[in-house]
Structure formats: C-alpha cells, structure tokens
Amino acid sequence: MSFPSIKQVRAFVVHGGGADYHDQGSGHWIDDHIATPMSRYPEYRQSRQSFGINVLGTLVVEIEASDGTVGFAVTTGGEPAAYIVEKHLARFLEGARVTDYEKIWDQMFFSTQFYGRKGLVVNAISGVDLALWDLLGKLRQEPVYHLLGGAVREELQFYATGSRPDLAQKMGFIGGKMPLHHGPAEGEEGLRKNIEELAEMRARVGDDFWLMYDCWMSLDLNYATRLARAAQAHGLKWIEEALNPDDYWGYRDLKKNVPKGMLVTTGEHEATRWGFRMLLEMDCCDIIQPDVGWCGGVTELIRISAMADSRGVMVVPHGSSVYSYHFVITRHNSPFAEFLMMAPKADEVVPMFSPLLLDEPVPVNGRLKLPDTPGFGVRLNPACTLHRPYTH
Numbered sequence: 001m002s003f004p005s006i007k008q009v010r011a012f013v014v015h016g017g018g019a020d021y022h023d024q025g026s027g028h029w030i031d032d033h034i035a036t037p038m039s040r041y042p043e044y045r046q047s048r049q050s051f052g053i054n055v056l057g058t059l060v061v062e063i064e065a066s067d068g069t070v071g072f073a074v075t076t077g078g079e080p081a082a083y084i085v086e087k088h089l090a091r092f093l094e095g096a097r098v099t100d101y102e103k104i105w106d107q108m109f110f111s112t113q114f115y116g117r118k119g120l121v122v123n124a125i126s127g128v129d130l131a132l133w134d135l136l137g138k139l140r141q142e143p144v145y146h147l148l149g150g151a152v153r154e155e156l157q158f159y160a161t162g163s164r165p166d167l168a169q170k171m172g173f174i175g176g177k178m179p180l181h182h183g184p185a186e187g188e189e190g191l192r193k194n195i196e197e198l199a200e201m202r203a204r205v206g207d208d209f210w211l212m213y214d215c216w217m218s219l220d221l222n223y224a225t226r227l228a229r230a231a232q233a234h235g236l237k238w239i240e241e242a243l244n245p246d247d248y249w250g251y252r253d254l255k256k257n258v259p260k261g262m263l264v265t266t267g268e269h270e271a272t273r274w275g276f277r278m279l280l281e282m283d284c285c286d287i288i289q290p291d292v293g294w295c296g297g298v299t300e301l302i303r304i305s306a307m308a309d310s311r312g313v314m315v316v317p318h319g320s321s322v323y324s325y326h327f328v329i330t331r332h333n334s335p336f337a338e339f340l341m342m343a344p345k346a347d348e349v350v351p352m353f354s355p356l357l358l359d360e361p362v363p364v365n366g367r368l369k370l371p372d373t374p375g376f377g378v379r380l381n382p383a384c385t386l387h388r389p390y391t392h
C-alpha cells in the first residue's frame with residue numbers, strides 16, 4: 001500500500017486569540033497584576049502585556065500530503081517561528097513519509113541545535129510535530145489518541161486555572177489554580193495579601209476542593225518556602241513554577257522545604273527530554289507540566305512522560321487544549337488535565353483557542369469524553385485571517 005508523502009509545509013501567523021491566550025484586552029483576569037520575574041520593575045508590575053508577553057502571537061503550521069489531505073496545529077511563536085518553519089524545518093519534511101515522525105523530529109532538533117535547544121525554536125518544532133500527528137490521524141481516519149496507544153480511561157477530568165476557583169467548583173471542576181498576585185518586590189505586605197487571598201478562597205470553597213497557586217517563575221527560594229509554609233494552614237495543594245526554570249538547584253531545595261503533603265510542580269517552560277531529565281534526576285518536583293506546544297510536540301512528550309513514569313512523577317501538561325487532551329487520555333500517570341478559563345471574569349467555560357479553532361471540545365461538569373474525529377478533531381475557523389509572512 002502506498003501511503004501519501006509530505007508535499008508542502010506552510011507557516012502562518014495570526015494575531016489575537018488562538019494559541020496566544022495572553023493576547024487579551026485589559027480587564028481580563030489573565031493580565032491583572034500577576035506576579036512575574038518582571039515584577040521587580042514597578043513599571044512592568046501591573047500588566048504582563050507591558051513587558052511583551054503577547055509580542056509573538058500565534059503560529060499555525062499546515063502540512064499537506066501528496067493526496068491533498070492537510071494536517072495543522074497551532075502554538076505560540078508568531079513570525080520568528082514561521083520563519084524557522086519555512087526557511088529551515090520544511091526541508092526535513094517535504095518529500096518524506098508522513099509516518100517518519102521520529103526521523104523528522106531528530107533532524108529538526110539537531111539541525112537547529114546550534115541556535116535552538118529550547119524556547120522559540122522548540123515551539124516551532126512542536127508546532128510542526130503536532131501538525132504531523134494531525135495529518136497522520138486524518139490519513140488513517142483515527143483520532144490522535146488512538147495512534148498514541150488508546151484511552152486508559154473513559155473521560156478526562158479537569159481542574160480549572162483562573163481567578164475564581166469558587167465558580168469553577170460550581171461548574172464541576174476538581175480544583176482551582178489561581179495566579180499569584182504579589183512577588184518578593186512587594187515585600188511582607190504582598191506576602192500577607194497572597195495568604196489572605198488564599199484564605200478567603202478557602203473559606204468560599206470549603207475544605208476538600210483543591211486550591212493551587214501558579215507563581216509564574218516570580219519567586220526566590222526563601223519567599224517560596226515562606227509562602228508554602230504559610231499556605232499550609234489553608235490547604236494549598238501545590239505551588240507551581242515558583243522559581244526561575246533554570247534554577248534546578250532551587251527547585252530541589254524547595255521540594256525539601258515545603259510542608260509534607262504539599263506538592264511542588266513545574267516544567268511549563270522546560271523543553272525536551274534533556275531539560276526534563278534535569279528536573280527528574282534532581283528530584284525537583286512531584287508533577288511535571290510540559291506544554292506540548294512548547295516542549296517538543298507529542299513525539300517528545302512521549303519520551304518525557306516515560307521518564308517521569310519510571311520515577312513516579314505525574315505528568316499534567318500545561319493548557320494546550322486538544323493537543324494535551326489526546327495525550328493525557330492515553331497515560332495512567334496523567335490522571336487529570338488543566339483547563340484554562342478564558343472568560344475575562346473566569347465565570348464561564350469557553351473554548352481555550354477560540355475563535356481560531358472550530359469543534360474544540362470543552363469540559364462539561366469538569367469532564368470530557370474525547371470525540372473520535374480524525375486527527376486532533378479541530379478545524380481552523382475560516383473567519384480568522386491567516387497571514388503567511390515567508391515562503392520557501
């Protein structure tokens with residue numbers, strides 16, 4: 001049987017919505033005085049957009065097979081990532097077999113290693129890899145999770161990330177993760193406010209609902225330790241991404257410092273098997289949170305997940321909607337998933353990648369049965385304008 005080969009790779013950018021969920025207007029909880037590494041500069045403290053969190057925009061990668069079937073994926077990276085896909089990565093795909101994703105990944109990674117390894121380049125590689133899996137699923141008329149080994153459970157179960165865990169609880173989620181609002185530069189008063197906010201939310205949701213703090217790399221070891229210890233009285237389940245992602249030594253110490261039973265999580269801004277090997281071998285955390293659109297795609301996430309499994313570490317991917325869901329449903333060490341509340345007041349469930357994607361499934365009562373639609377089961381919304389800045 002002759003299986004279609006890859007005819008063409010195309011990279012597009014789109015501004016507003018899509019994978020760049022940080023590109024929201026003012027008044028959205030996601031940009032309301034969230035603690036970041038830039039919070040040490042008062043002029044960049046109120047808004048993450050002020051320091052450029054939304055500067056790149058969304059990358060859309062399309063891969064067309066010789067029979068005309070098109071697979072696609074979205075991630076962040078915008079024009080610079082589009083350049084890398086068109087000018088560098090496309091050569092390793094065009095003319096290759098659609099089934100050769102291992103060789104293609106290897107060639108994309110090692111050909112870019114002299115300027116890549118992490119960050120933007122791996123975002124671009126991830127986008128290509130996800131588009132390839134989407135194409136493979138469409139050609140085989142199977143959802144991607146079938147290709148990854150099949151579902152190990154009936155449905156996905158979600159916690160919600162947003163400013164209103166109390167509302168998420170009413171919507172059926174198993175927990176709520178709030179952004180931390182004050183970093184070390186805001187001193188003792190900021191620390192007190194962080195704890196008060198947690199205590200207030202705990203009073204609203206009762207004793208059993210999970211509450212977590214996402215610290216978005218904003219703290220130092222001492223502050224994170226003090227926050228974790230003070231938060232124990234209010235049942236904080238985990239402290240997420242407290243430190244600079246390069247500070248493996250800090251994470252190792254934080255994991256020793258937090259109260260027994262409280263989990264340390266990180267990895268949202270980590271990439272590849274080599275980055276996660278550091279987190280795992282140095283015993284930095286209890287849960288790793290790779291973003292499948294940033295860590296190297298599904299092909300790499302399979303390897304990262306196997307390493308974590310051998311150490312008894314859970315893998316709960318960061319956001320990423322269907323690109324995460326198709327993986328999470330196939331792994332016993334990924335027992336639940338994240339849902340990012342994209343409504344400005346975090347008061348209703350809306351699709352994470354709206355308006356760019358059509359048919360994007362969302363949790364109902366905090367749960368979701370994945371549809372059997374081929375590939376990742378989503379379509380590009382023709383109402384969104386895609387721009388192809390480079391060709392090759």
Ligand SMILES: [Mg+2]
Pocket residue numbers: 214216240241268318
């Ligand atoms: Mg996070």
